[in-house]
Amino acid sequence: MNYIFQKFKSVFNFYYDGFRNMSLWGRKVWIIIIIKVIIIFAVLKIFFFPDFLRKNFKSDKQRSEYVLDQITCSTVIND
């Protein structure tokens, strides 16, 4: 147990030291990553990109039926 704890601690310290001693470009890039991930997951995914089939249908059976309807009752115009 103590061995596992020590290993965990050394891994934690490795990342902790790494982030603490990060260079200027590293800090900038991490700020960009954090902002980007927030925009992607907290804004875009939630407000703009719901899963269409999950949102509109409750079960896979309904989703299958909907898609089957879509691909069998179509005369699609291609440009």
Added chain:
Amino acid sequence: MIENVDMSLVDWSRAQFALTAIYHWFFVPLTLGLSFIVAFMETIYVKTGNEKWKKLTKFWMTLFGINFAIGIATGLILEFEFGTNWSNYSWFVGDIFGAPLAIEGILAFFLESTFIAVMFFGWNKVSKKFHLTSTWLVAIGANLSALWILVANAWMQNPVGMTFNPDTARNEMINFWAVLFNPVAVDKFLHTITSGFLLASVFVLGISSWYLLKGREEWLAKRSILIAGIFGLISSLAVAFTGDSSARTLAKVQPVKFAAFEALYEGKDNAGLIAFGILKDSDQKIGEKNIKNFVVKIEIPGLLSILSKGDKNGFVPGIRDLVSGSSDERQILSVAQKMEKGRYARDILNNYKEAKRINDKEQIEKIKNIFKDRNFIDNYFRYFGYSFLKTPEEAIPNVSVSFYTFHLMVMLGFFFILVCAISVFLLLKGTLLKNKWFLWVTIFSVPLAYIASESGWVLTEMGRQPWIIQDLMPVSAAVSQISAGSVIITFILFAVLFTALLFAEVSIMVRQIKTGPNHKEEVQ
């Protein structure tokens, strides 16, 4: 129903996906290639123990890190778009797309959270050999990660290894190895990663040349040019070789796309390869679509036949042959015949739907067995997508875009062979510094490498049109029934977000390049 599909919705959804994919691809190829260049440099450092090589490695690793960090997760947006904008497609492809992407996600997660951390945080904390191993694993892992995306894309170009389940309206993987070793996947993977190696090599050559022109970092620049020049030369030859192999495969599995590359309308024996050409609309038509003629062209006789058939006298079908078909020994099915077969498959699927509705169990079982019949799958259902077409000429992709992107990519590919070869030659001869014009050429080659790389993807995706899955599903049947307005809003959001990311990448990189390898923060 799709009968009411709004074409502006389809066009905006396509535009949005294209925008996202093009921006995403700005970041990826440099990661693929620069990771290996860094690994080569660190290997020399570990072998020689020379601290200058360590500094050199860390400098390029910094640029790799900036590119990697800013590009990371941009691909996730493409996956969001599948679920929101392309729900019919996402459902229809089933686990065939999901499985490779899941493997890619797991690979990327472990790669990014462990070995990248060792690469950047591990200097002087882990042994030299462990650090070097991590650097190599990042390079191999990044490229393997790309493999799974490319396997998924290759399936869209040449759907194999699956069966269609009418009950779930999904394709189900029945042969993982057929999907993985799809000839298109093998060619695409090799061509894509080698082009990434080449782009990264040109990137290193360009920046190193800038240092030489500025009279700075001569030791770093010359060693970088040596490594990138050799790596780039090998990669550029590999790109040409894999591109040739790719074209042969396409001639078999996507013949219309192949003919569109060359704007070849009339099939012929001893077909020539167009080395250069300018197209214009002619009065001739296939259905309602105008045929393009050449205003000017330089043609290499017989080469297209050799490239596609391995025989100078081999017949290469043109777009008109592939649309109209031929009943002679060439046995080319016309698009009209494929439309008939596709409609027959759709009628069967409609019958299945009706049988389910009235719960006719006997009919349900009968039709399920039809979908297990190889003859039906290979001769009818494989043309299912044609049932959506109204006219045969709709099966023709945009010839001008296909032709110009292909020729731009190929011309630049050959140009980069020269750039890499001359770089190494002048460096070894000791006259690189005297040839300032060539240093400028390598600097301007950097944006050209990106243009070539993006052209390759535009060609791949536009050449496949009108299909999202070759012959099985057209783009217009894949789109979700959402409002075009919401797609326009997200298109604008993406344009702003990605432009900001690209601007951030370029500005941080330029600053880091101007700072150079001797900045105190970078020397640990």
